[in-house]
Amino acid sequence: MKPLLSSALLFFAAACAAEARVVYHETFPDFRDPGHYTRIAESCSDWKILTEPDGTRFMRVTVAPVPGHPRALVLWDLVPIQFNSFSIEVRIKGTDGAPVYLGSAAMERNGSSFVFKSFGETGSDSKPLPLPADGSWARYEVSIPADLKTIHMEGKEVSPFVHGIGDALSTWEGMDFSNRAFTALFLHPEVPPASPLIGKTFTIDFRLLELRDVAGSSPSQK
């Protein structure tokens, strides 16, 4: 949810990251077929693994938004694993400056889905920012529960910002986040419905997905 260098929170996040245990680090190594653990859907039309001149490998996804389907989906299937923050670096090309947004969600092993703040969203009243259109890499980082927007669980939508409106909505105050394993991570590049990119294609690159578990958050650590 944080554009690189956009917030004073970044310093805090970096400080936290220093104490975090990296539990998954994606480099798209040649010994694993990404087709075994990633999927594309919705307005994605293609993906491939490419290599930067410095040897860094990344996934290039081609997005072809059409009317009614402005959103793409890149999905990581995960070995059920616990983490409470993640980051990924993202780069868009071929958009001619038209805004592209990035949202995310994670599927919990018990079927709940956690929807996170989008790139650039910093608080309850802030709005997502478009990804940089200058071809540079941007870092998208999420912490749980700080960057949670909504949890869909057991047929209910749970939000921190809505209190006491009937039984269907509640807050996750007091919810224990320490023993939750995730089975999939969803990344959603999206253009506005009236975007000039509708009917065209652009690419979005992903690299260095990293899942972390902040030290001390998990019980029984040795």
Next chain:
Amino acid sequence: MKRFSPHWTLAIVFGASLLPCHAEQTSTTGAPLTLHASEGKRQEMIYYVWDAGDGRLVPTARGFAEVVAPVDLTWWKPGAIQTSWRVVGVSGWVGDVMPGPKVEVTGKPAEQPSSLVIRKVEASPSSGNISISPTGDLGWNGVKQNAEFLPSTLTLSLGDEGKPGTDPSVFRVDWLVLTAPHGGEKSMFPGHFFVESAVSPSGPWHPVASADFPFFPDPKDKEVWIPLRGLVAGALRIVVPRGNPFPGGGFGWSLGSVRVLGGAEPKFGLVGAQAADVAAWNNLWLNFGVAGNEVHQKFDPWWETNRPLDGGMVCIPSCEWLAWGALKLSWLDNPTLNKRLESYIAGNPVGPDGYVWAAPGSEKHLGHSRHNDYNSIYPMAVAHHYLMRRDPAFLEMKDPTTGESVLSKARRAMDYQLDVLGGREGVITTKDPENDGTQTSKGSNYWDFWLSGYKDAFGTAFFYESLKIMAELESALGNESRAAELRALRPKVREAFNATFWDEKAGRYIGWIDANGKRQDFGFTCVNAMALAYGLADKERAERVLSWLDGERTVEGDDSTGKDIYGLGIAPRVNTVEARRGTPPPVNTWNGAVNIEPGGNGEFGQQIQNGGAVFFTSYYDLHARQKSRGPEGIMNRWRGIEAEFSKDQLRRDPSNKFGFCEIVGITREFPESGLVPYFFIDGLMGMRPVTKGLRIAPQLPKDWPSATVRDFYFAGKNYTITADAKAKDPVIRGAEITVPATGAWLLTPEGKVSAEEKEAGAEQP
């Protein structure tokens, strides 16, 4: 069939066996003892590291923490052992050391598995020549890199140097044994590593799914024994995706010693074959037959595992899979697997009317539709399992609900086919409106996307086969009149099958004729392969079918033609005519969840049962080709299967453009994938249980003049059975039997071998 299926039947019929950890247990030297552990609290995947109490650490595969996880431990020296275990979460937390059972190991000292020669050790990034002593000690400084997440590998080439110009050899591998560097350099043993295998050190490399260990605890002075369970390989590779931090900077790892234990002959041996062929037959069986090195998320090979760790599984305890399960398991000297199969057979209900249910508590498949082919499947499972093991107690096992015996249920199931489903007239015919094959029906067999029913070719093919094996069973039990009755029906069924389902213009068999008389032909490849495999087609019709499948002949109106029919490599597409061509399409869209129109999630090629492929079809396909064209007829198709297997060991479940993994059926809830390597037994070796024993009628291609199956359990005894083109007569040396590669031979339950006697009027098996 899959993908419209919640975890239905499994939940109904399963009861996880929560075995307690006994405080004290006994074991015999050289024999495995199964111990259990459970962390019980965490949501994420975990694995266990067992301390065998004799200097060995044995890790398990990954699985869910809340499930009781078994581990098989073997000791080779007698004595009192104190075991212990600890749990490791995949996110890096490590539990306390927990006491395991005390084990009293009795018996004489037994020999440990022998060490294979490691002829060459190479590291990447390269660190020059790496020496290895005869005892496995490495002369190696290890890997040191500047970044933490730079992968590095240690490659082990197995066996003595091969002769120049010949294929590399492959070996049966049972254990990979690693130690930390000598001198107590604590941080140098890799903290995350996994094992890969290959036919040769040049690859392609395939991960051993069960041998992936993130955050492996420091073994200190213990040996780490990684089970590989009979994997067949020419090379192993230890991959470390993440180096350990060094106090002075940099990241890396090292090992003190490496040993590879194994070297016994592989389960399936083939003289004259390429190493890749031997590896493929054996590892197909390892992955999809017994699912030995798979990740089982419930620590149980009878359960499926979700992406990204999905792989092979043993069987599904629903009637749909029982006959295939019997083929896969009955020949194994594995009491655990076979007792479980027997309990599912005994517990599968057969209703008062004789209709066989899907599973206990579930009359219908997914609670949705009756599959009348269960009435063929059930007696096939019973007959095959009994004839292979010859244990009368199995036939007398009681249904836990009704008290009825297995044999009685099998007979009533057969009666239902004959008297209710129209078997005596030669074609399985279901008149129930839910199964009448029309647009308002629900489907009647494995292919649950298609509304097959009324006069059903798939069901009739199964019926034809069930007559054959049940006749063998009845005869073995001395019920000759019933056997004769069943045998006498087979020619009538064959004639009726051809008269009913053959389409002369298309040159293939159709799928079904609905109650309105509408003939449904969408180019169903499995139905046609089964018809040929079971001997329902004459030679002329078989050739017409094969020429269509091979793309040499185009059927008017087909959407998939030529090479596209086998475009998915593993098997022909399920159908060659798009489902949407039907007027209306005779398919079950599950209340619109499946859209078969172009652009829809079930469009042709995007859905397993509509232009996708299911691997097990290749079992019938190979049989079809062998039966029609002889031993050489299988080779092109085998080459195609082996080529696909060599890419990724068929650990694949690709996503369609909608994000659903519904294009091919190989892993997860497709245990029938293990039928393909079973072709080695009932195809190449031609081994099938019959009334008087085990019929062995080898069909070896000329490039494979000798084939061997090891640890073949028949009638209470383990055999090694070889078919050899050089042999003139059968030879028996203890439990080793060699028969000539031509002709038909009979191994009796008493262990005698003779040429098969052809009885007057007997049908050619």
